[in-house]
Amino acid sequence: MVMTEGRAGIEADQKYEPDIKIRITGLTKSFRVGAQDVVALQDLSLNIKAGEFIVIVGPSGCGKTTLLRIVAGLDRQSHGHVVRQHADPKKPLSTMIFQEHAVFPWFSVEKNIEYGLRMRGVPKRERRATVEQFLGKMGLRDYAKAYPHQLSGGMKQRVSIARAFANDPEILCMDEPFAALDEQNKAIMLEELTRIWSETLKTALFITHSLDEALILADRIVVMTSRPGRIAAIFDNPLPRPRKSYEIRRDPAYGKLSAEIWDILRVEVLKSRGELPA
Numbered sequence: 001m002v003m004t005e006g007r008a009g010i011e012a013d014q015k016y017e018p019d020i021k022i023r024i025t026g027l028t029k030s031f032r033v034g035a036q037d038v039v040a041l042q043d044l045s046l047n048i049k050a051g052e053f054i055v056i057v058g059p060s061g062c063g064k065t066t067l068l069r070i071v072a073g074l075d076r077q078s079h080g081h082v083v084r085q086h087a088d089p090k091k092p093l094s095t096m097i098f099q100e101h102a103v104f105p106w107f108s109v110e111k112n113i114e115y116g117l118r119m120r121g122v123p124k125r126e127r128r129a130t131v132e133q134f135l136g137k138m139g140l141r142d143y144a145k146a147y148p149h150q151l152s153g154g155m156k157q158r159v160s161i162a163r164a165f166a167n168d169p170e171i172l173c174m175d176e177p178f179a180a181l182d183e184q185n186k187a188i189m190l191e192e193l194t195r196i197w198s199e200t201l202k203t204a205l206f207i208t209h210s211l212d213e214a215l216i217l218a219d220r221i222v223v224m225t226s227r228p229g230r231i232a233a234i235f236d237n238p239l240p241r242p243r244k245s246y247e248i249r250r251d252p253a254y255g256k257l258s259a260e261i262w263d264i265l266r267v268e269v270l271k272s273r274g275e276l277p278a
């Protein structure tokens with residue numbers, strides 16, 4: 001499901017710093033489960049520059065989705081601050097693509113893609129052009145009039161990605177958006193996402209369990225600890241752009257960086273499984 005909101009008000013009293021799009025300071029989130037508090041995130045701080053592509057990796061249950069939901073304004077933190085700069089109030093500040101594809105079952109593919117544009121009153125002619133463009137990009141042109149129950153899982157996910165991109169938010173939050181796609185469509189979507197990001201100067205946060213995806217997409221890769229989620233390490237990605245998946249795999253920096261990330265991630269995964277002390 002795609003959620004959009006533009007609560008410029010929460011940013012209004014913050015000092016304007018054009019280079020930092022998202023400033024996360026001392027973020028802590030706990031959930032009440034029965035009589036217990038589950039601490040999902042603990043004292044996490046991170047500054048994300050405007051136009052930067054951040055990929056977040058970490059063990060299952062470490063708080064990645066929780067972090068993205070808070071950054072996207074869909075959930076409230078328990079402590080700490082998240083400040084986002086909203087440059088153009090006419091456009092949505094952020095959009096989230098969820099882990100599970102989620103589309104409106106009562107809308108056709110084209111109506112799903114058009115949804116955010118219609119909500120913010122974009123004129124019909126412009127909406128049609130954008131929908132056409134994204135039907136093409138996502139390989140869905142023959143399914144414009146189809147309803148979600150007539151689509152495969154991967155196609156539904158492409159509809160929800162198209163809906164998010166078409167709405168043109170400043171910040172794109174993506175929670176394992178390609179996990180349900182087959183390898184071929186995933187490769188095409190990775191290139192498409194990189195292209196849209198670089199052409200439209202969006203700030204992107206992307207969660208994945210795939211180091212391949214991380215290395216193709218990221219400017220910086222953030223590795224989270226096992227729960228409670230904190231930052232274990234941040235890696236700059238030195239691989240030159242544009243990146244083609246089959247080409248960058250041959251770059252010696254690719255193997256070196258994946259090994260360095262995996263060294264840290266592996267320890268956190270073992271901790272999350274109780275196989276190493278936390």
Ligand SMILES: Nc1ncnc2c1ncn2[C@@H]1O[C@H](COP(=O)(O)OP(=O)(O)OP(=O)(O)O)[C@@H](O)[C@H]1O
Pocket residue numbers: 031032033038039040058059060061062063064065066067227
């Ligand atoms: N609404 C909720 N109520 C209670 N606990 C929650 C809630 N949402 C998340 N949690 C807990 O917070 C922790 C972090 O969950 P989160 O979904 O953020 O993990 P994740 O890193 O996205 O995992 P995965 O890689 O499996 O998607 C988990 O222990 C989870 O059980």
Ligand SMILES: [Mg+2]
Pocket residue numbers: 064065066099175
């Ligand atoms: Mg998750």
